[in-house]
Amino acid sequence: MKLTIIPVALFSIVLLSQGCVSTKKYGALQTSYADLQTKTSDLRKQYQExxxxxSSANSRVKGLEEQLASERSNVTALQAALDKCLTTSGQGNVNISKLVDEINASNKYIQYLVNTKNKSDSLNVVLTNNLTRSLSREELKDVDVQVLKGVVYISLSDNMLYKSGSYEISDQAGQTLDKIAKIIKDYKDYDVLIEGNTDNVPISKANIRNNWDLSALRASSVVQSLQANYGVDPKRLTAGGRGEYNPIASNDSEAGKVKNRRTQIIITPKLDQFMELIDKAPESKP
Known part of the structure; x- marks a missing residue:
């Protein structure tokens, strides 16, 4: 997607080439131009999201496609063996019967993989909709929600969550944390990991040794806030810091550093609960 922005200088030249323009009309045009810039920026963010x-969906599809390709290869090999057996005599009937059973089992497993992929994708959509249903459009700018293989990832920007250069929760984060706490309590049997992440800029605070400390302290602040202010059961909560060593963007640019400075709330369902939603897998792969 390409978004074209008319530079201010060119905009002004176009106006002047049309003759004199009243101050009021020129001001209105400037306001309109500023609105267009804002909308263009919003569209860029939506495009990046x-x-x-x-990219996440393509990774999931690629994994399942590899499994499907492997199973289809097995079917091809079994079919070749079956064809070979048809040209032999003696115990061929016994081998043919066994190979037919194996081929049928492989076909059933392929169908299982296809059905599991479809149900898994549907489950991810449902979970994402449930998680974002109470968040406003403004909050969603600082909150990124993804569901990957049944695990819910809620990524919160540091600008929204903490006071500048600190691990203390900011006042503006309260309303968003309240909504996230309700989501966590909706999934009361799920485990919750709060994970702090930083960019690679060294911290220069007397009471904080390095980015490991900062990320762990920030995660701990969120855990304690969820427990003390929003009634989340502390037995479900784990705080962890990953410092600068889990980047999702390059630290060579300021925009990349902003993305890396984040706190993730990772909500993990129990395995048996997730399998109930997508049906039980076969006891063993044929």
Missing amino acids: SQRDL
């Missing part, structure tokens, strides 16, 4: 969602 769509690209991330598409």
Whole structure:
């Protein structure tokens, strides 16, 4: 997607080439131009978010396609063996019967993989909709929600969550944390990991040794806030810090550093609960 922005200088030249313009009309045009810039920026953000969602979906599809390709290869090999047996005599009937059973089992497993993929994708959509249903459009700018293989990832920007250069929760984060706490309590049997992440800029605080400390302290602040202010059961909560060593963007640019400075709330369902939603897998792969 390409978004074209008319530079201010060119915009002004176009106006002047049309003759004199009243101050009021020129001001209105400037306001309109500023609105267009804002809308263009919003569209870029939406495009980037769509690209991330598409990349995640493509990774899931690729994994399942590899499994499907492997199973189809097995079927081809079994079919070749069956054809070979048809040209032999003696115990061929016994081998043919066994190979037919194996081929049928492989076909059933392929169908299982296809059905599991479809149900898993549907489950991810349902979970994502449930998680974002109470968040406003403004909050969603600082909150990124993804569901990957049944695990829910809620990524919160540091600008929204903490006071500048600190691990203390900011006042503006309260309303968003309240909504996230309700989501966590909706999934009362799920485990919750709060994970702090930083960019690679060294911290220069007397009471904080390095980015490991900062990320762990920030995760701990969120855990304690969820427990003390929003009534989340502390037995379900785990705080962890990953410092600068889990980046999702390059630290060579300021925009990349902003993305890396984040806190993730990872909500993990129990395995048996997830399998109930997508049906039980076969006891063993044929």
